[in-house]
Amino acid sequence: MIEINKIRLNIEKYITSLKKRGIENIEDILKNLISLDDERKSLKTNLDNLLSEANKIAKEIGNKIKSDDKDIKELKNKSAEIKESSNILSEKLKNKELEIRDIIVNIPNTPDEKVPEGNSEDNNIEISSNEVAVDKKINLVPHWELIKDFNLIDFDNGNKITGAGFPIYTDKGAKLQRALINYFLDEAEKNGYTEIQPPILVNEDSGFGTGQLPDKEGMMYKIENENLFIIPTAEVPITNIYRKNIIDEDKLPIKNVAYTPCFRKEAGSWGAHVRGLNRLHQFDKVEIVQIENEKNSENALNEMCDYVESLIKSLEISYRKILLCAGDLGFASSITYDFEVFAPGQKRWLECSSVSNFKTYQSNRMNLKIKKNKDKVLAHTLNGSALALPRIVATILETHQNKNEIKIPDVLHRYTGFKQINL
């Protein structure tokens, strides 16, 4: 959530920044917001004065009763009058606050200066890449064929017991996935992240805190009669641990990692090329989250990217790192680097990680502050996938396929217990 007080200080900066996102009438929206806030302030001042007067009268009545002066009728009448007008004002103030909130909650985060302009993925900028050679002599096939041939995933029974997008990993497929999860968790721990196992269901406040609600309610599965949401990413429960917290600056950085399954409705995003593991309703992911102060958050973002990059590299697969343009940027993010891996069997790039700095956007929503001496300032929150499993599995299978076997990357051997998958 952007901060009105900061908009007041430099509205031009906000206009320029949010225009990058393609919000054409942003100037009107922001100016309207400030004038609504002015109205709010004056309502608040008036209301406080009335309440102050009412408090005084109440005390006066109290004193009179105590001193056996029973002549309080006039004061009571006056109090009733004040109460009537304060009720009206209070209602107005509440409505004004709701009006402001409805607007501000729907304004996305301001893109960082580094974020390129543009409204399609063509405007994204490739930052770095690495290509892993594949055997040109064999006929490379997509992972959904390998999965069938090598008996690694059972989509049919997944369809039967749940529905499309809920695969069953079987035998070495399941082991490969479990190996990857353990490898990712261990590596994160080596890099200073404390492991946690959060709940998979979250309440509405949590969904609001990280920005999924109310903007993207449609992405999450909901348990209707409990008013709980099934997490689309571990970002939601992890970051919300720190909701309504004031953290001492010397406790920073806070670094957490968690493995969780993730659930996304993915409504309307099922095209012809979405096959196999490319897009699922349920998938596994290891997520890293950091909380930092303003001074260090840019540095933290770079560190997280470097970490993700090293992780992908260690799996011996081709990848590229991309800086998202403003139009491709998520609602709550200020700057995002995506990592895509190349799946040679289907000759497609697959996004496997998204590393973002939300700056104060989430912390303002969830009231997360950092205490530095006497000052309290909004924290910066960051997160990244390290990594999302299915597309990594798909890419490993497609990259390391051979005639009668699939080789497992060296770093995973001690986790899988096998070095290749045979027919």
Added chain:
RNA sequence: AGAGGAGUGGCAGAGUGGUCGAAUGCGGCGGUCUUGAAAACCGUUGUACCGCAAGGUACCGGGGGUUCGAAUCCCUCCUCCUCUGCCA
């Protein structure tokens, strides 16, 4: 799930209609003393909003109500504890 009890400042804990944003203790911060530290003593110590400021308003688990006035009374929801039941 049923019955009973409870939720107060960083923690412990008092407060059952007015003088309570809230005693007291511990902790934290500043100071005196000391070569330094401890002890002792003195002072200070919640959050948000409005206001140039003085100051004001709101907040005692959340929401609503009664009253001139609510931490205190009523309703409702949530959480925790004890017992019973059920269950990985």
